[in-house]
Amino acid sequence: MKKLLYLVGWILLYFPCDAQENNYVRIPAGNYHLGDTVSLDNPKRTVYIESFWISKYELTNADFEKFVRATGYKTLAERYHNAMVFEPGLEEFRWLQDSTAYWRFPNGISRGGIETKMSHPVTCISFRDVLAYCEWAACRLPSFDEWEVAARAGSEGYYFGGVDKENIGDYANIWQGRDHLKADVSDGYLYTAPVGKFKPNPWGLYDIFGNVFEFCAGSLKRDGDRSIAHARGGSWWCSKNSCAAFNTVYIGSVSPNASFSNLGFRTVKNFHDSFGSTTGMKVFDGL
Template identity: 35%
Template sequence: MSDDLTKAGCCAGTAREATDHPYEDRARGVPPADAVTQADLRTRLTEIPGGIFEMGTRKSTYPDDLDSPVRKVKLDPFLISPTTVTNAEYARFVEATGYRTVAEAEGWSVVFHLLLPDAAAHPHHPPGLPWWRRVEGAFWAAPEGPGSHWRDRADHPVTQVAWYDALAYCTWAGLRLPTEAEWERAARGGLARKKFPWGNRLEPEGRHAMNVWQGDFPRHNTADDGFVGTAPVDAYQSNGYGLYNTTGNVWEWVADRYGPRPAPGRLPERNPTGPCDGLQRIQRGGSFLCHVSYCDRYHVHSRTRNDPDSSTSNAGLRVAADL
């Protein structure tokens, strides 16, 4: 695999050169957890009612995101985790299986520069994205490279996981990634035609309701919401379905590929699963780096994409299952 750095997606740092994928075969070959463990993981999921909802937005800020126009979608009931997978949960999986993530296999990942004690010590970055730095030895258990450790943030979302690493966790857990439609249905919390899980105001009643950027991107984050990097997975108020942090904090991998979407029809799409072809995979929800001056993809309809072997310090996963 090439170690070139290229630009990909919104606030994304890594896009390793795409190849066909021993990583996918390895992820699907992870041995499953025992039945008791899988049952325990499943009991932690939240049931989301089926039905018809409006997906997307009337007018997109970023046309290439393909999040408009609004389309009606009909979903069967399903289960989804109320939080993203934590560092502690991912550590349990790695301990049980010995799985090595893409970043471990490649020997590096990218880290947002303000999270590094000395960004100047890591001069290599993707073209046009100097706020992302290539760090040798950065991976999920050492998110900012040597000297950092997941135990310092056990209840924060696991990061530095590629789509294939998310697939591996799901294979072990007996779960799956949500489809994009399932993710948005759950993220909205039962509200219709709203920008956020709580309504339309970025800061309802003058309070911070999610972990995003404040200040001057990318040079100075005032951390008025309490965090420069990730926040605990259950920070802030849950939405109407009991899900936490469906906007902000970390981008969340979903199952769907990125590609052209069918024009809205007269009848709702039924349980859509996205395009059949295409390399890049969709991420949803925005992250702690989203800011109106650069990337305001922190709405419930917002989406971006990245290559499935790309890992960053602002992307994680949430899991789902059939009811």
């Protein structure tokens, strides 16, 4: 009986309920190969990463609604009516400013709300809105390096193992059409898809590529003294002919006050901060 109780306590210490219930995946500490030889923003290098927990899924509308209900928070798009949305028929890389758009109506009121899309990733939120959520939820954004380590799942290429530009549609909600002049619903979704609808990467993370760009914490040399936010992973808008940012190397840039209908995020928790003691953590470094 004592051995059984010890085993139960050991499991709770290192695999806490919070980590499972909130769908976090633990990324082991170690040295990882990142970047690419031709990228100025993300040069090829080896980095050491401390262990961290990253959410399996992009944050959903349901998750964000809990935050809003608890705090009464109003996003920048609600306050300044400056969200950018898309509709088929626009030329490549063109977006519309819609004064009615915000997270509850991420493509503007005329295009419908999220009543039946609570499991979709929250969008039309700015980087500053995301930081407010993270402060409330006691979590944070992944760094550039953490995001890339989790996305690659042990691979050293543009994609995680088994994925290339041709079959990425099995793993990501992207734009399948040649251009954006006509609506593309070939994968069942014009805009966002429910999180976890497509295949995960080998470490169990969903929607790493496509669905929505994911805000990350960090800055680039080209930012200079400017306040710039960055996001990774591509989105439902990205196609093989336009953008093609659904890979592990590209780092996008946007104003920290901007709200787009293809921008969202996933969260990170440090093992020390979120899940108690790390005594003996090295035992799990190989998982």
